[in-house]
Every structure is written in structure tokens, then in C-alpha cells.
Amino acid sequence: DAGVIQSPRHEVTEMGQEVTLRCKPISGHNSLFWYRQTMMRGLELLIYFNNNVPIDDSGMPEDRFSAKMPNASFSTLKIQPSEPRDSAVYFCASSLKGGTTDTQYFGPGTRLTVL
Amino acid sequence: AQSVTQLGSHVSVSEGALVLLRCNYSSSVPPYLFWYVQYPNQGLQLLLKYTTGATLVKGINGFEAEFKKSETSFHLTKPSAHMSDAAEYFCAVSESNFGNEKLTFGTGTRLTIIP
Numbered sequence: 001d002a003g004v005i006q007s008p009r010h011e012v013t014e015m016g017q018e019v020t021l022r023c024k025p026i027s028g029h030n031s032l033f034w035y036r037q038t039m040m041r042g043l044e045l046l047i048y049f050n051n052n053v054p055i056d057d058s059g060m061p062e063d064r065f066s067a068k069m070p071n072a073s074f075s076t077l078k079i080q081p082s083e084p085r086d087s088a089v090y091f092c093a094s095s096l097k098g099g100t101t102d103t104q105y106f107g108p109g110t111r112l113t114v115l
Numbered sequence: 116a117q118s119v120t121q122l123g124s125h126v127s128v129s130e131g132a133l134v135l136l137r138c139n140y141s142s143s144v145p146p147y148l149f150w151y152v153q154y155p156n157q158g159l160q161l162l163l164k165y166t167t168g169a170t171l172v173k174g175i176n177g178f179e180a181e182f183k184k185s186e187t188s189f190h191l192t193k194p195s196a197h198m199s200d201a202a203e204y205f206c207a208v209s210e211s212n213f214g215n216e217k218l219t220f221g222t223g224t225r226l227t228i229i230p
Contacts, residue, residue, distance in 0.1 A: 042220060042223060048217065091173070101209070104159075
């Protein structure tokens, strides 16, 4: 299996621009998670989906962030407008059933730099 | 609410020496506990997890961890460090409430191996 695929791997943009991060989960996995990793705050869960439905988005920092999962094989995380404080590594992860004991498989991450 | 504390943001050990990374958790219900490893510029990878049953859990790459309820701890150990073990290690907790499928990660411990 190819694992969780994220694109782009690196993104550099200017403040105010729209940024879209993409994720393809492992085939057959029913749950998908978006995380953000920064030096200051560590690894934070932003949102997770189960069977393409958003279950908990309490970690989404503000209205500038939105996430969609139109089908079982694709999800996007959009930031509009972007700000320098959004600079971080964004990880997507998927798991088979999404249960509390399920292993989450992480993608390689997207390193976002907002100038 | 669940939380994880990792003591020591940086740990250095000599090659061949014992590795001990500390993790304490807080959870209102029986927890599920995980250790993940992150190599440079990569996503997180599961090392091992405790759900139920045997409290000593063996994982990949010779690592193991012991769940101690009385101490609310889940420390990670490896008898003999190898250069390839240099990475960042994250402890995580997931509560065993139905429907609560979120992992809460600790702030991580960066392990350095001294030749």
C-alpha cells in the first residue's frame, strides 16, 4: 500500500493568500484526521472525519480554516486567508475504523510557510 | 479530560545504553496508551500500544513499555540504544469512551544517541 499521501510536501505563500492542503488516506480506512505540529504547541488535532462525516472540529483554530472530505479517498484542508502564525507542519492520518484503539497511519506532512 | 506529560524534552544516551523515555497520563476512564516515533522530515509511526490485557507491551525495533495504573505511567524502554533510534518520540492517550476517538499527544522527547 502507498500509505497516506499528502500534497504538496512544501508550500510557501504570502499572507492573505488561500492555501489548500490535500490528503489521500489509505484505501479502506474509514477515519481521517488532520493535525498541526508547531514547536510552540506540539501536535494538535484539528478535525477528524468518520465515513466522510466531520465528527469533531473543535480543534480548528478559527473560521479561516475549513476541511472537507467529499469522498472516502480525498480530503482537503483550506486556510483562507493565510497568516504567518499558520506556519506549521500539517499532517493527515487515517485509521481503519477510527476507534479508540485503532492505529493511526500518518502521512509525511505538508510544511507550510506563510510570509 | 485526558492529558499526557512527557518528562524531558531532550534525552541523550550512549550507543548500547538503556533508553528510558518517561510518560505519565491523566484520564478519567481506563486509557488506551500509545507511543509513536517521528524520524526527521517524516510522519509519525506507531511503536506500540496498550489497550487491555498484558501490561508489558512489546513493539517494533526492540522497544517495550509497561502500563502502571498505580503510577499513571507508560514509560518506554529499550535495553540497548542504536544510532538508528535517534528520533522524536511521542506518547499519546485515548480514552475508552464510546465515540471519543481522539488521541491526545504529549509534547515529545527528542532522543539523541551518542556514538
